[in-house]
Each structure stands twice: as C-alpha cells, then as structure tokens.
Amino acid sequence: MCGVTGVYAPGRDAARLAFFALYALQHRGQESAGIAAADGGTIRSHKEMGLLGAIFDEEILARLSGYIAVGHTRYSTTGSSIVVNAQPLLERSELGDFAFAHNGNVTNTDELRETLAPTTLLQATSDSEVVAKLLVESSGSMVDRIKAVLSVARGAYSVVLCTQDELYAFRDPWGVRPLCLGTLPDGGYVVASESCALGTIGARYEREIGRGEIVRIGPAGFQSVQVEVKDAIPALCAFEYIYFARPDSKLNDRSIYMARYAMGRELAKEHPVEADVVMAVPDSALPGGIGYAAESGLPYIEGLIKNRYIGRTFISPDQAMRSRGVHLKFNPVIENLIGQRVVVVDDSIVRGTTTPRIVTLLREAGATEVHLRITSPPIKHPCYLGVDMATYDELIAANYSVDEIRARTGADSLGYLSLEGLIAAIGRRRDELCLGCFIGEYPNVPAGHAARPSPV
Numbered sequence: 001m002c003g004v005t006g007v008y009a010p011g012r013d014a015a016r017l018a019f020f021a022l023y024a025l026q027h028r029g030q031e032s033a034g035i036a037a038a039d040g041g042t043i044r045s046h047k048e049m050g051l052l053g054a055i056f057d058e059e060i061l062a063r064l065s066g067y068i069a070v071g072h073t074r075y076s077t078t079g080s081s082i083v084v085n086a087q088p089l090l091e092r093s094e095l096g097d098f099a100f101a102h103n104g105n106v107t108n109t110d111e112l113r114e115t116l117a118p119t120t121l122l123q124a125t126s127d128s129e130v131v132a133k134l135l136v137e138s139s140g141s142m143v144d145r146i147k148a149v150l151s152v153a154r155g156a157y158s159v160v161l162c163t164q165d166e167l168y169a170f171r172d173p174w175g176v177r178p179l180c181l182g183t184l185p186d187g188g189y190v191v192a193s194e195s196c197a198l199g200t201i202g203a204r205y206e207r208e209i210g211r212g213e214i215v216r217i218g219p220a221g222f223q224s225v226q227v228e229v230k231d232a233i234p235a236l237c238a239f240e241y242i243y244f245a246r247p248d249s250k251l252n253d254r255s256i257y258m259a260r261y262a263m264g265r266e267l268a269k270e271h272p273v274e275a276d277v278v279m280a281v282p283d284s285a286l287p288g289g290i291g292y293a294a295e296s297g298l299p300y301i302e303g304l305i306k307n308r309y310i311g312r313t314f315i316s317p318d319q320a321m322r323s324r325g326v327h328l329k330f331n332p333v334i335e336n337l338i339g340q341r342v343v344v345v346d347d348s349i350v351r352g353t354t355t356p357r358i359v360t361l362l363r364e365a366g367a368t369e370v371h372l373r374i375t376s377p378p379i380k381h382p383c384y385l386g387v388d389m390a391t392y393d394e395l396i397a398a399n400y401s402v403d404e405i406r407a408r409t410g411a412d413s414l415g416y417l418s419l420e421g422l423i424a425a426i427g428r429r430r431d432e433l434c435l436g437c438f439i440g441e442y443p444n445v446p447a448g449h450a451a452r453p454s455p456v
Contacts, residue, residue, distance in 0.1 A: 006191040039066035
C-alpha cells in the first residue's frame with residue numbers, strides 16, 4: 001500500500017515538490033519515508049524510519065538538489081519494517097546509478113531471487129530490492145531492462161525510478177496498484193500513486209499510467225512504451241476504492257468519494273433498518289455513512305470524533321491506557337448518541353478486534369441500539385498483492401458466519417454490502433477488478449498461495 005512519486009521539473013526544486021506530493025500520500029504508509037534527487041550528474045538520497053514531517057527539514061531538503069526526484073512512503077508487506085528496507089533504494093548498473101521506489105508486492109520473489117547472479121549482494125529483505133537487482137543485471141537500455149522485469153515479475157508493482165538525468169515509471173501488466181500521470185504548469189511531469197498528490201503541488205491530472213506501460217521522461221521529452229499484456233487480465237484492487245485511496249483522489253476518472261458515497265446508498269437499499277440516526281466510523285467510512293443516510297432518509301450525525309494525531313506511534317501506551325483500547329483513537333459525541341437507535345457505517349471488518357470495542361463505546365455513550373453496516377463484502381481471504389490483510393486464522397469472516405460475527409461484535413444487527421453492490425458503486429466491470437480478498441480468486445498468484453475454501 002506504499003505511496004510513490006516521481007518528479008521531472010527542469011528549473012525547479014524537485015525534491016521539495018516530491019516532499020509535498022508525499023505528504024499527500026502519507027496515509028499509504030507511515031513506517032518510513034525517503035527522497036532521492038538527481039541534478040543531471042549526481043543522485044543524492046535521504047531516508048529514515050518514521051513520518052515524513054519528522055524526517056525532512058529545510059537543511060536536508062537543501063542537500064537534495066536537482067530537477068528530478070523520486071519519493072516513497074512505506075507500509076511494509078514483504079520485508080520487515082527496518083531502515084535498510086526504507087526506499088528509495090540506490091543501485092549502480094552499467095548504465096549508471098539509479099534510485100528505485102516500489103508500491104505493491106511481487107509474489108514470485110523467491111523464484112526471481114534464484115535467477116540473480118551468485119555474487120549479488122542483497123542488503124535488504126524486501127521484494128523491491130530483488131526487482132531493482134533484476135534491473136541492474138539485465139542488459140540493454142533502461143527501457144529494455146524494465147521490459148525484461150515486466151516479462152518475469154508477477155504480482156503488484158507500481159514503480160518510479162530516476163537515473164542521473166531521466167525519470168521512469170512503470171506498472172505491472174495487471175494494473176493492481178494505482179499510478180497516475182500529471183503535468184506541471186511550466187512543462188514538467190509528476191507521477192504519483194494517487195491524484196491527490198498532483199493537486200497538492202499544482203500539477204494537472206492527465207491520466208492513469210496503463211498496465212504494462214513504461215513512461216520515460218528526460219532531455220528528449222516524454223515517451224510511452226506499451227508492453228504486450230494479452231495474457232494478463234485487468235485487476236485493479238477494489239480495496240483502493242473501499243479504503244486505501246484518499247477520498248479526494250480519483251481512479252480511472254472515478255471519484256473515490258463518490259464511489260464510497262454510492263457504496264453507502266447501495267448498502268441502505270440492501271440492508272435497511274428502523275433506526276433514528278446514521279453515523280460513520282472516521283475517516284474512510286464517512287462518505288459511505290453520508291450515502292447511507294441520504295438513501296435511508298435518516299439524519300446523519302457525528303457519533304465519534306477521531307484523534308487524528310494518534311495514528312501509528314513509536315511510543316507504546318502503558319497497560320492502563322492500553323486497556324482503554326479504542327478510547328485512545330475515538331471519543332463519542334454523547335449528546336448525539338444518548339437514547340438513539342444508531343446505524344454505524346464502517347468500511348470493513350478484518351480481524352474483528354476493533355469493532356466490538358466501538359459497539360461497546362457507543363452503548364456506554366447511551367445508544368439504545370447499534371446496527372452495523374459495512375460498505376464491503378465479508379473479507380474471507382488474505383491478500384498476496386501488497387496488503388497486510390492477516391491470515392485465514394485471523395480473518396473473522398473466514399471462520400464465522402455473518403450472524404456469528406454480529407454476536408461477537410455485540411451489535412443488534414449486521415449487514416455487509418454485496419459483491420454486486422460494491423461493483424456497481426465502483427463503476428467498473430467485475431472482470432476489471434481484483435476481488436481476491438472477497439472471493440479467493442487472484443489474478444497472478446502462484447499455486448502455492450491457493451486460497452483455502454471458506455468454512456462459511
């Protein structure tokens with residue numbers, strides 16, 4: 001789920017532009033961040049563990065001089081959360097140095113690692129480094145090397161990289177993770193995981209980079225190379241629409257906010273209930289909650305206020321604070337809840353550990369009934385394509401029926417959006433989406449990852 005960006009802006013401070021683009025992508029990863037910049041001859045880089053604002057200051061950005069930059073904010077899936085796995089990765093090849101940043105998860109990493117030269121030194125433990133080394137050990141131009149990677153690497157990978165004087169971006173043949181292209185007013189280019197990053201730095205959204213497309217930007221201008229993808233089915237992750245992407249982004253010209261709003265409306269049609277008010281669990285479920293209220297005719301309220309400065313912290317609360325659990329993240333608006341039959345809209349239930357605490361919190365605040373409504377189908381299968389979606393043993397919907405989940409959460413009723421309702425709200429065809437976490441069918445996962453049948 002990482003965030004990546006690439007900037008080609010002659011005459012501009014590219015690292016500064018990349019910094020603010022990454023700020024817009026901070027929600028995609030909070031474990032580490034880094035920026036590499038090139039000035040036509042030298043690549044300079046800085047990366048650390050932690051949040052972007054705590055890593056970079058004016059002094060560090062001043063050292064990253066150049067008109068080309070790539071940036072990364074990390075959420076770990078393959079490879080542990082340690083500084084050696086932070087990106088961008090710096091590599092040296094026959095073509096010169098390059099900086100490499102990757103979002104996704106390569107599913108045949110072990111197989112690819114075996115193809116590397118015996119003398120290859122792997123310093124990190126991530127799939128990203130293996131792909132970068134494949135580029136190093138391939139032959140021909142950088143475009144030729146990227147083509148070679150696209151022909152053998154399976155899984156999800158949206159990549160930006162820069163050499164001393166060029167910016168490259170490419171996307172896997174299935175198009176699992178998003179990657180978009182924008183233009184700067186003065187003629188430069190920006191590539192980013194989401195369109196919200198473009199607006200932050202004044203770039204205009206042009207289009208999504210296609211699956212299997214290689215973009216090359218340099219002194220010779222803009223070049224697009226399309227690699228053959230006839231055996232790869234489209235498989236954009238449906239969870240980008242449900243949860244990952246920021247609501248002010250758009251994917252394939254579909255507003256994320258409006259997709260989530262439509263999910264809420266579909267949910268209200270499928271699972272109406274007699275209640276007094278509708279609320280949503282902040283933040284990703286807010287558009288869905290508003291959509292549910294609009295369709296049901298029930299008033300929308302704020303039931304929980306989120307402490308947006310908790311997030312992921314490196315300081316653990318003491319035992320007394322840990323026992324309060326969800327109170328660290330949410331405070332109830334008691335005046336809106338007391339004596340009310342409440343519909344609570346959330347985007348998903350994964351492990352089922354937080355939801356019962358929210359139900360309890362609302363009842364303690366005075367809600368007389370709590371009706372859970374979820375803007376996605378039950379998550380019954382893990383994800384192998386770049387999302388830390390837990391194991392079968394941890395996924396509550398893989399082990400319990402809907403009514404059993406309702407009982408375990410303590411809710412008065414529970415309704416999930418159907419798969420058909422989700423697809424209609426997204427506005428894409430079923431065969432254009434990866435729905436693996438719902439149905440156990442994945443676009444490009446090796447047989448060793450075959451999904452087990454769900455018991456419910």
